[in-house]
Amino acid sequence: MALLLVLHILLIHLDFSSSLTIPLGSTLQASNLNHSWSSPNSDFSVSFVPAVSPGSFLASVTFSGGITIWSAGAVDSGGSLRLLRSGSLRLIDGSGATVWDSGTESLGVASASLDDSGNLALLNGRNMTVWSSFDHPTDTIVQSQNFTVGKVLRSGSYSFQLLQTGNLTLKWNNSVIYWNQGLNSSFDSNLSSPSFVLQSNGVASVFDSTLSTAAIAVYSSDYGEGDNVFRFVKLDDDGNLRIYASTRGGQTKTPRWAAVMDQCQVFGYCGNYGICTYNDLGTICECPSENFVPLEVNDMRKGCRRKVELEDCRGNEAMLDLMNTRFLTYPPEVSSQRFTLGVSACKFNCLAGSFCVASVPMSDGSGYCFLKPPGFVSGYKNPSLPSTSSIKVCKPGMPNPSLATAKKSDKRQKLHVWIIVVVVIATLLGLLVLEGSLWWCCCRDCNQFGTLSEQNSFLEYASGAPAQFSYRELQRCTKQFKEKLGAGGFGTVYRGMLTNRTVVAVKRLEGIEQGEKQFRMEVATISSTHHLNLVRLIGFCSEGRHRLLVYEFMKNGSLDNFLFSADSGKLLNWESRFNMALGTAKGIVYLHEECRDCVVHCDIKPENILLDENYAPKVSDFGLAKLLNHKENRNRNLSSVRGTRGYLAPEWLANLPITSRSDVYSYGMVLLEIVSGRRNFDISEETNLKKFSIWAYEEFVKGNTQAILDKRLETDGTVVMEQVTRMVRISFWCIQEQPSQRPSMGKVVRMLEGIAEISIPPTPKALAEVSVSGQNKNSSCYISSSMVSTSARCLPSSSSSLTAEMSSSASRRNAGGTSSLNET
Structure with missing residues (x-):
């Protein structure tokens, strides 16, 4: 392991990529913004860019699209950046005064280079680095840049440093420490030469020769997503440290993680x-x-x-x-x-x-x-x-x-206000009474009037847009919300029948207090998400405080009614179970990887997997995690994104980002329940008073996969034990403690179909710590709002290898000594 760490550090310090050679005497002028020194892959360049102050220009290394990753300082239009023949790189303003100097005069500098990672270096005659921008960062760390003890990011009065203990700190005025991020509690040792590195998949880790594996410090909320994403850590002028993501050629940078959740x-x-x-x-x-x-x-x-x-x-x-x-x-x-x-x-x-x-x-x-x-x-x-x-x-x-305005107002002003309020209210009430009387006299017997908006809604539905219903229409079609189908974390569902005799499921949302425009935008996003294994949204109602969604009706209800039912008539055979597991996985893959916006479900469980008349599975309630009152939650620094006991990934409870891999954990628990027909958190004499998921892994390690299988299927001739073993292995890979060790849902589908190889999973350490809070199966869990990414921009992912650090970590944790999962 020590050899691997040495190789890792060498790979960071030794540049095997191509680089641009910049000869002594080269100069860039602030008056010529089109002149630059570019890296061989054209992703990075040294040039002048306009600064915040009008008429000033920043000498900087920029990423494609204009994102500054290092800067020497700002000058006026007469300034220049010069690589002097004496060996110094110097920034000079229009008056000839030195603004910044590399301090490398007489150190044998023979040339400069800009490589494909964005590192600007001054090299001697033996092509060895004398000075580099990576060793003298300003306010940014890029992918694979080695940030060690003694280096500092600065922005105004703020600074960011890595301590010898491995802690990450933010300081004001070099004195007040207002953020201190320690290592995982399992790493309890003195570090010799720690380094902080942002990896290309969005995971930021601390490396050290005394650590058996990299200590993951933070996750970017989009980690592992996208093949063309450039990520960097930046200390902003507001004192917050953030991880940003940007696409090559684009000027937009999207924050994916912030050190201080509450900016205040x-x-x-x-x-x-x-x-x-x-x-x-x-x-x-x-x-x-x-x-x-x-x-x-x-x-x-x-x-x-x-x-x-x-x-x-x-x-x-x-x-x-x-x-x-x-x-x-x-x-x-x-x-x-x-x-x-x-x-x-x-x-x-x-x-x-x-x-x-x-x-x-x-x-x-x-x-x-x-x-x-x-x-x-x-x-x-x-x-x-x-x-x-x-x-x-x-x-x-x-x-x-x-x-104090109200306290300063005198009684006369208050009286005037009340008079105005009373007059306005009385006028409005009078108009309402008049309008109601006219309708009662002229339109109460007109049947066409009651169905007109509904007919218009179906024209919208036929065109692909979500139909809009009035609250009164939905009251009528559900018979005053009489027939209840079920209830969940987001509201209660009722059976209804539209005027064209179409049976629908009407969900009355609870805790949804978004503005009209934002609610309609989220509904439009949900309704545009179409897949064979997703419940389709037909329409909605947004009227006053009423927020309702109208879905296609699923005749056979939810999966839990079959998995955990004692009714023998509801027993699912093995073929049906396997098809439900595969169909559910394909639906989630579409949400994560194939739709325009990556949607993290946040509440995958059997209750949210519905079955149509042919028992085909369809995932419901996707996209609802965003339909929440963020204004209220911001004031209390919480988010009402909800999860259910037994299916919550460890990162929900550890204040880590919630990403698509959180859904993978929940799916893993559901997969185990499909195989066993038992709740993953059930405790019984048969399991030696242990949670079923813990007991199941122990039996799996013993090679007794048969014990995990639903006993009601023992006489079912359709059971394929090879598929059972495959599904059990996949479930334990999905519920790994570290999100980076879990497979993507695309990988899960390939493993279910037998296309991808499945090695023996290591022990899921988190089984004993999570998902055991109380007895209410619909209990909710709240998490910091900035940690949830429910609609981050994403592209379809292709298979890629896990990083060496993650693979070796999984291998070491594997009790059987086998290799870890080959691809995410």
Whole structure:
């Protein structure tokens, strides 16, 4: 293993790819943006690009499409980047002053090169690297770039570093650590020379010779997806570290992971005394009260200043309460600012001492109170925060108008408002009564009137668009929602019959409070997703607070009614079970790899696999994970993407990105249930009081696959044990703890069909830790909203080899010593 790690590091440091040779004396002019030094594959170039400030230009290495991955600095239009004959690479502005220099003069530099990975290097006469942009990064790390201890990404006051312990840290002003990502708890050792590397599949790992395998630090939400995707890590000027993805030739970069989930918890984001909060458009910055004014009105991120300094009002100070607000406190401030005080005592001590400008009682049961000293104060406001912080001001304390307008309004103004409201409401009620009376007199017996919109809806349906129904129409066709077919995480389903005698399933959605436009867009996306093994969406209703979806009716209900039923008349033979497993997998493959937008289902389970009149399986409820109230969830930093006990992948509970591989885990559990006819989380005497999935793996290792098979099929002559063994192996590959070790659904289909080889899977470590929370099988699990990717852009995936690190890791974990899965 040590040899593999040495080879990995050598491959990073030794460049075997082709590179462009740039001779001494070469120059790029800021006035000529079309002149550049390009890599042999034309993906990267050294050139000047327009900077943020008007009239200035950035000397940079850029990826195809204009994405900057390294920069030397900005100059005016008279500036130039020169590779001097003395060996230095120097950036000079129009006045001739040096803006940046590589510091390599007299070190024997003979040329420069730009290789196909984007590394700009200065080489000596023996073609050895003297200086390189990869060793001196600015704010970006690209795929396969080796980021080691001592290197720093910087953006304004923010910096990102890898510590000797293997931890990843974000700092403000080189002092306050506001994000610290440690290694997996299973890696508990001192590291010798750790390196942080973003791999091409979107997995960022920490390598070290003391680790038996790479420690996966973070996942990009689209990891493993797409063959033409360029990913990079960037420290943005807002202090957040993100992984971005971009296609070659495109200028759009899409964020796929962020270190700090809540942007307002980035220290100093809104400057000194600035308070970060949210509106409908995202983060905004404001001053604590009217006792403060912005430093720059046009840039609230610069912070605020006091109208009257505390030194100018000694003896006349007051503590002004700020509801749902917390002043951020991170290491190393914690030890010097934390006290155990009650709320009143916390405020009084701050008011009485000149050492304090704000008090922050945590209000979380800890009893801690933070007293903020004079200096830099960074605030965060959220309706979900229980804290009421207080800030010291010169009297009188003046709350923000946005918080105190109602209090400042006098009774006469309130009375005028109420009069206007009453008049408007009375007028509207009068118009409604008049309109209702006219309809009652003229149209109550007109049958055509009630079916007109429904007929128009069927014209839309025939054209391929989702039909739009009124709430009243769906009430009528379901007989006031009388015949209930079932209920799930997103709502209740009722049987209905349209005017053309078509039987449908009407789902009343719950917890869906999106705006009209966004809801219709999501419905259009779902309705355009057509596959033999997907339930088709016929139409919808979006009327006031009512949100309903109309689906084709599945005569035989859901798969769980057959798998777990004691009714012998519902027993599925082996051929049917195998076909259902294969058809379900094909439906999920379409969602993940073949439709225009990659759709992660988030709730694969037998209840969401429906059977038509021919017992063909169809996946339902796909795309519903996006139809949720993101505004509310953003305020509480949660997402209502729901999963079901027993089918949740470990990343749901470990605060890791939710991707298509999360669906693979759920499908693996369903596959095990199709074989066994038992819930994967069932516990019985037969399984020695262990979860069935754990017991099943133990029997599988013993070679007793027959024990896992549904006992009701023992007399069924259609059982093909080769298929049983194949499905059991696939299920245990699907439920591996590490998402990168699970196969893609396309690979699962090929394995089910016998096209792809299936090696013996290693022990699924996560079986004992996940999916055992309570007894309600429909219990929901919530996860951080930025971690879910339900409609990330994706292209059909082709088979590719697992990385060497993942394959070797799976091999080591394999109790039987066999090789791991060959392709994802």
